[in-house]
Amino acid sequence: MNANPQFLGTITSEADLIRYATSLVPTLKGRAKEVDELGRLPQQTIAELIEGGMFALTTPRRYGGHQTSVRTFLEVVSELGRGDASTAWVVALLNVTTWAAAALFDEKTHDELFNGPEPARVAGVLSPRKASVKKVEGGYLIEEGLWGFNSGIYHANWDMLGIPIVDENGKVADQGIALVPASDLRTLDDWNVMALRGTGSSTVSATNVFVPESRVASMSAAIEGKYRSTHLADEPLYRVACMPMLAIILAFPALGIARAALDTFLELLPRRGIQYTWYTRQAEAAVTHLQVGEASAKLDAARAIIERHADAMDRYAAAGEYMPYMERAKVRRDVGLAEKLVWEGVDALATASGGSLASLGNPFARVWHDARVASLHGIVVPTTNFEMYGRLACGQPADTPLI
Numbered sequence: 001m002n003a004n005p006q007f008l009g010t011i012t013s014e015a016d017l018i019r020y021a022t023s024l025v026p027t028l029k030g031r032a033k034e035v036d037e038l039g040r041l042p043q044q045t046i047a048e049l050i051e052g053g054m055f056a057l058t059t060p061r062r063y064g065g066h067q068t069s070v071r072t073f074l075e076v077v078s079e080l081g082r083g084d085a086s087t088a089w090v091v092a093l094l095n096v097t098t099w100a101a102a103a104l105f106d107e108k109t110h111d112e113l114f115n116g117p118e119p120a121r122v123a124g125v126l127s128p129r130k131a132s133v134k135k136v137e138g139g140y141l142i143e144e145g146l147w148g149f150n151s152g153i154y155h156a157n158w159d160m161l162g163i164p165i166v167d168e169n170g171k172v173a174d175q176g177i178a179l180v181p182a183s184d185l186r187t188l189d190d191w192n193v194m195a196l197r198g199t200g201s202s203t204v205s206a207t208n209v210f211v212p213e214s215r216v217a218s219m220s221a222a223i224e225g226k227y228r229s230t231h232l233a234d235e236p237l238y239r240v241a242c243m244p245m246l247a248i249i250l251a252f253p254a255l256g257i258a259r260a261a262l263d264t265f266l267e268l269l270p271r272r273g274i275q276y277t278w279y280t281r282q283a284e285a286a287v288t289h290l291q292v293g294e295a296s297a298k299l300d301a302a303r304a305i306i307e308r309h310a311d312a313m314d315r316y317a318a319a320g321e322y323m324p325y326m327e328r329a330k331v332r333r334d335v336g337l338a339e340k341l342v343w344e345g346v347d348a349l350a351t352a353s354g355g356s357l358a359s360l361g362n363p364f365a366r367v368w369h370d371a372r373v374a375s376l377h378g379i380v381v382p383t384t385n386f387e388m389y390g391r392l393a394c395g396q397p398a399d400t401p402l403i
Contacts (some may be wrong), residue, residue, distance in 0.1 A: 021079035028083025040200030058099035063114035081256015085370035086198025088253035099125035195369035216400035241323035297343035336385030
């Protein structure tokens with residue numbers, strides 16, 4: 001049953017999508033324990049997300065999706081993150097990979113993907129832990145493969161997996177991504193972590209899985225904006241630069257976590273004093289005012305940075321211009337900075353929460369853990385992103401093609 005029946009059948013605008021996400025926040029907060037125990041999202045949450053169009057943000061309109069702007073994508077996911085970081089993470093990851101499938105593949109593949117018995121929900125992992133691939137007639141055979149941290153796989157029907165593109169002699173010619181039905185893969189159920197538990201980011205494996213050539217795309221071509229979706233060439237969303245899109249969405253849940261952290265801290269504040277001082281009310285202490293002031297500034301700054309880049313990505317796409325290389329590099333750099341600011345802000349509030357944070361029943365402890373784990377994804381690690389941009393600024397080649 002939809003927890004928000006007033007929205008059912010009435011979501012006709014991007015503003016409606018944001019309002020629907022906001023309406024789910026109390027319900028998502030109430031399911032925190034269930035999410036952590038399941039290690040994935042509850043089926044009722046999935047049903048509510050489907051009913052509200054939360055998994056169709058980046059699906060083309062011609063296939064029944066909402067085809068939102070990047071900015072609306074940000075607003076929806078960050079609202080969900082106020083209620084539950086895992087839900088926001090799954091919505092962000094499934095939508096961005098569905099976007100990649102829409103942008104990088106042709107109309108024939110889209111007909112197979114989006115006109116199936118149920119709406120397409122695509123999970124994905126760019127970097128395999130292991131992938132032994134053979135070129136065969138009509139496509140590629142994944143003889144053996146293993147991909148970790150496959151967020152949202154329990155709720156996906158397709159998976160986009162990084163593989164080497166090899167020639168008939170087995171020589172690697174490029175890096176690619178393969179669209180594979182989730183039913184062709186084995187999920188290893190190995191997601192057992194301290195935070196973001198509901199993302200269900202388990203490892204998947206493949207053994208002797210055939211992928212037709214039409215469902216394999218070049219990653220190097222994608223990075224340069226050479227998309228196969230010529231039938232969507234007039235749609236701005238599918239002209240958004242590839243790596244900035246794949247990177248920036250990882251900050252969207254963090255922005256929701258940031259809001260949840262400040263809200264939760266302030267909600268708990270009236271109940272606390274400061275041990276071993278004369279302060280019986282923490283809210284009256286100057287040190288608390290300083291901590292909240294600095295933490296909130298960092299959290300707001302992180303949001304402003306990501307909003308600016310989301311708007312720029314939309315603007316370049318609307319103008320039909322592929323985002324320039326150094327601007328793309330700045331997105332990678334600033335995603336790292338935003339994650340750093342979010343973590344520093346949340347951790348400062350955690351420090352101000354005192355010893356009660358050790359209690360597993362403390363709602364702030366869950367937010368704190370989610371913020372830390374969200375900041376550890378390889379694409380958002382600040383030092384990696386700062387070094388990459390610094391190399392370019394100093395006239396050196398980047399240490400990664402993923403820009």
